[in-house]
Amino acid sequence: MNVEASTDTVKRNGTTVCAPAEPMPPVPTDEREANDLLARLAKAFAHPARVAILRMLVRQEGCIVGDIVDEVPLAQSTISQHLKQLKDAGLIRGEVDGPRVCYCVEPGVVALFKALVAAL
Amino acid sequence: MNVEASTDTVKRNGTTVCAPAEPMPPVPTDEREANDLLARLAKAFAHPARVAILRMLVRQEGCIVGDIVDEVPLAQSTISQHLKQLKDAGLIRGEVDGPRVCYCVEPGVVALFKALVAAL
DNA sequence: AACGTTCATCGTCGATGTACGATGAACGCG
DNA sequence: CGCGTTCATCGTACATCGACGATGAACGTT
Numbered sequence: 001m002n003v004e005a006s007t008d009t010v011k012r013n014g015t016t017v018c019a020p021a022e023p024m025p026p027v028p029t030d031e032r033e034a035n036d037l038l039a040r041l042a043k044a045f046a047h048p049a050r051v052a053i054l055r056m057l058v059r060q061e062g063c064i065v066g067d068i069v070d071e072v073p074l075a076q077s078t079i080s081q082h083l084k085q086l087k088d089a090g091l092i093r094g095e096v097d098g099p100r101v102c103y104c105v106e107p108g109v110v111a112l113f114k115a116l117v118a119a120l
Numbered sequence: 121m122n123v124e125a126s127t128d129t130v131k132r133n134g135t136t137v138c139a140p141a142e143p144m145p146p147v148p149t150d151e152r153e154a155n156d157l158l159a160r161l162a163k164a165f166a167h168p169a170r171v172a173i174l175r176m177l178v179r180q181e182g183c184i185v186g187d188i189v190d191e192v193p194l195a196q197s198t199i200s201q202h203l204k205q206l207k208d209a210g211l212i213r214g215e216v217d218g219p220r221v222c223y224c225v226e227p228g229v230v231a232l233f234k235a236l237v238a239a240l
Numbered sequence: 241a242a243c244g245t246t247c248a249t250c251g252t253c254g255a256t257g258t259a260c261g262a263t264g265a266a267c268g269c270g
Numbered sequence: 271c272g273c274g275t276t277c278a279t280c281g282t283a284c285a286t287c288g289a290c291g292a293t294g295a296a297c298g299t300t
Contacts, residue, residue, distance in 0.1 A: 035171040042165035047258085051155040051162075058240060065277060078259055080278055085257095099267040099276045110240060117237040120178060120230060167288080185247060198289055200248055205287095219246045219297040 018062045018104030019095065024111045027119070038116040044089035049074055050082050057092060057105045064100050138182045138215065138224030144231040147239070158236040161229070164209035169194060170202050177212060177225045184220050
């Protein structure tokens with residue numbers, strides 16, 4: 001059976017939305033801490049698939065894993081691994097929605113990354 | 121014989137300066153290219169030592185490898201490897217200065233990285 | 241020409257990253 | 271309850287990273 005049950009241009013995510021976002025964490029004053037943090041966040045962006053995933057999440061403000069699997073040409077397990085890396089870096093958050101999982105950007109952490117890069 | 125020949129608070133880099141900088145490369149219009157490029161640059165920042173090195177270079181506008189080896193607690197060969205990665209990413213440029221090598225930031229590429237991140 | 245200094249490269253080793261298929265856990269539905 | 275869907279995790283295989291010491295190449299100095 002196909003996924004197309006209700007409409008023909010379904011986006012799986014439907015109405016799933018995210019919990020309220022956290023505020024932006026502070027930029028470390030200590031330079032070594034700032035370096036470590038920037039490196040950790042940069043590492044999360046160090047793969048094209050993860051950049052693509054994060055862009056998707058930024059665009060549509062919450063997204064089901066299946067949507068990502070449809071758009072990124074990688075196996076489902078591989079995408080799940082990339083999502084885990086993004087989550088471990090604090091850049092995204094996953095919320096269970098029945099049998100599915102909705103991933104959302106953590107805008108504060110993205111803003112922190114932008115701030116760290118802009119301060120280079 | 122020590123390096124301290126002329127002054128006692130020597131910075132090895134002395135008067136070594138960099139060639140004029142290149143302008144900022146264009147931000148790719150194709151999203152996949154932008155993702156690849158951002159991932160490639162982010163990977164260069166994905167290690168604290170490389171962030172520290174780049175910060176040094178930004179601060180003092182041109183730097184001798186020995187200065188970096190003095191400030192970063194890693195073996196000389198390891199630092200050379202990190203410099204190579206930064207160079208391969210296009211973020212820095214090395215110019216031979218007698219027996220030494222002066223590394224300089226490529227400000228256009230740094231600006232490109234900032235632009236790509238800011239556009240997230 | 242011989243030497244010391246400076247830096248890059250090589251070889252090695254363990255750790256981590258990336259990809260996949262297979263399996264498992266959680267959930268809604270019939 | 272049994273079943274299909276959805277996603278995470280496991281196990282595996284290969285590539286790359288990150289660190290080091292040792293060696294080599296380029297250069298200035300003596």
